[in-house]
Amino acid sequence: MMExxxxxxxxxSEAVVRFTPETATVSFSGALRLANVKAYESxxxxxxxxxxxxxxxxxxxxxxxxxxxxxGITALSLFVVSSRKAGKPQLRLVGAKQNAWxxxxxxxxxxxxxxxxxxxx
Amino acid sequence: xxxxxxxxxxxxxxxxxxxxxxxxTLSPSELMAHWLRCGQVSDFVAGYIASxxxxxxxxxxxxxxxxxxxxxxxxxxxxxKFSRKREATIGVTVKHFSRILMFEVTNVTTPAFAQRxxxxxxxxxxxxxxxxxxxxxxxxxxxxxxxxxxxxIGLLVLRKDHEVRLGxxxxxxxxxxxxxxxxxxxxxxxx
Numbered sequence: 001m002m003e004x005x006x007x008x009x010x011x012x013s014e015a016v017v018r019f020t021p022e023t024a025t026v027s028f029s030g031a032l033r034l035a036n037v038k039a040y041e042s043x044x045x046x047x048x049x050x051x052x053x054x055x056x057x058x059x060x061x062x063x064x065x066x067x068x069x070x071x072g073i074t075a076l077s078l079f080v081v082s083s084r085k086a087g088k089p090q091l092r093l094v095g096a097k098q099n100a101w102x103x104x105x106x107x108x109x110x111x112x113x114x115x116x117x118x119x120x121x
Numbered sequence: 122x123x124x125x126x127x128x129x130x131x132x133x134x135x136x137x138x139x140x141x142x143x144x145x146t147l148s149p150s151e152l153m154a155h156w157l158r159c160g161q162v163s164d165f166v167a168g169y170i171a172s173x174x175x176x177x178x179x180x181x182x183x184x185x186x187x188x189x190x191x192x193x194x195x196x197x198x199x200x201x202k203f204s205r206k207r208e209a210t211i212g213v214t215v216k217h218f219s220r221i222l223m224f225e226v227t228n229v230t231t232p233a234f235a236q237r238x239x240x241x242x243x244x245x246x247x248x249x250x251x252x253x254x255x256x257x258x259x260x261x262x263x264x265x266x267x268x269x270x271x272x273x274i275g276l277l278v279l280r281k282d283h284e285v286r287l288g289x290x291x292x293x294x295x296x297x298x299x300x301x302x303x304x305x306x307x308x309x310x311x312x
Contacts, residue, residue: 013157033163033194035156036202066187067160069194070275077259085263100184100312101191104282111256 008049010042015065017043019050024057024089026050029064032072040075047079051089058089062106063096063121073105077112084113092117127242130288132306133223139216143169147211149204149228152197159201163194170217188312189222192283195275196226196305203238204228205298220309227302235291235299241273242289251281279305 005021015030026047034040050058060076062068068076083091093109095102097120110118143166152158167190171183193215200211209229216223230238248254258274279285290302 014160031160033160035153035198067191067194069191069198070278071198073278074259074262074274078263081259081263098184099187101187101282105278108255108278108282111252112259 005053008046010046012043014067017046019046019053021050021053023059024050024054025059025061027061027064028068031067032065033067033069034071036071037075037078040072043072044075044079047076048082051079051083051086054089056089057092057117058083059092059094061094062102063094063099065102066099068101068105073108076109080109080112080116084115090115090117092119095120097121124290124292125239126288126290127239127246128288129286129306130290130302130304132286132288132304133216133218133221137218139218139223141170141173141215141217143213143215145213147197147201147213149201149209149211150206152201152211153206159194159197160190162197163190166190166193166213166215170215170222173217185309185312188283188309189307192279192285192305192307193224195279196224196303199275199303200226200228203230203234203301205231209298222307222309224305224307225302226305227300229294229298229300232299235301238289238301239291245273245277251277255281284308 007018007020009016009018012032012034015028015032017026017028019026080091083089091113093106093116095106103120106118110116145162147162167186170189171186174185204211212227214225255277276287280287286306288304292300292302294300
């Protein structure tokens with residue numbers, strides 16, 4: 001019998017990043033304002049694990065994320081580029097209309113991989 | 122040392138009287154030791170300004186608050202990272218003019234960083250397509266180590282995604298140490 005895949009999460013001082021295998025979703029909440037790209041290593045590791053586990057598309061849900069600094073944008077950009085180079089997983093980004101910055105900042109990721117889906121709810 | 126100016130440093134005339142003004146002095150070494158303080162001071166500045174619009178938004182939970190805090194965060198992060206760590210402070214002035222905010226952040230830096238930053242600004246002064254620069258920087262960084270990631274993406278994102286107008290002045294303090302003053306003008310209209 002196969003073991004159920006466990007939810008994995010990374011807790012930073014102001015943010016939680018959680019991977020839920022059942023829904024193939026990595027959700028971000030709080031404020032990601034870490035000091036530099038290196039400080040995002042645990043988040044990058046979680047994303048790499050999630051990418052390795054899903055068989056179809058992976059959703060990155062930013063609806064509950066209030067802040068993302070430029071080091072975070074860089075760290076996530078590097079993940080998008082590595083997924084594009086690997087050809088998988090397909091990425092689906094979800095943002096919230098009330099977080100005005102997300103419409104522009106999340107569009108940066110789509111510039112890196114045109115096939116990626118961006119949804120603002 | 123003669124001062125040198127890049128970008129829209131004199132966008133807001135010095136003699137213009139603001140509706141609200143706020144000045145802070147911070148220690149770069151303390152910000153680096155307790156990184157959360159960058160976010161705390163950004164949220165404080167954002168809350169201070171956003172509270173003037175309490176009838177329109179609830180300060181602290183408003184798009185305006187997030188927009189201001191995000192911009193200030195990038196400015197204070199840069200000042201903390203690229204300051205001399207000892208015997209130096211970061212000076213911050215925030216001026217609020219109706220629907221415009223001007224942040225002025227001054228820090229004492231090293232000659233090496235001043236030179237590198239000046240070269241970066243020289244390169245950026247001729248750039249038209251900021252999106253293309255973002256793509257180039259990220260693609261180049263996939264080949265670099267994380268330690269080498271000092272790309273100027275913060276200022277680029279402010280201009281590209283937050284429509285902030287930036288100016289930078291290079292000068293020297295009383296002891297002749299290189300000093301950088303960044304002015305950022307953010308429009309609150311439409312946020």
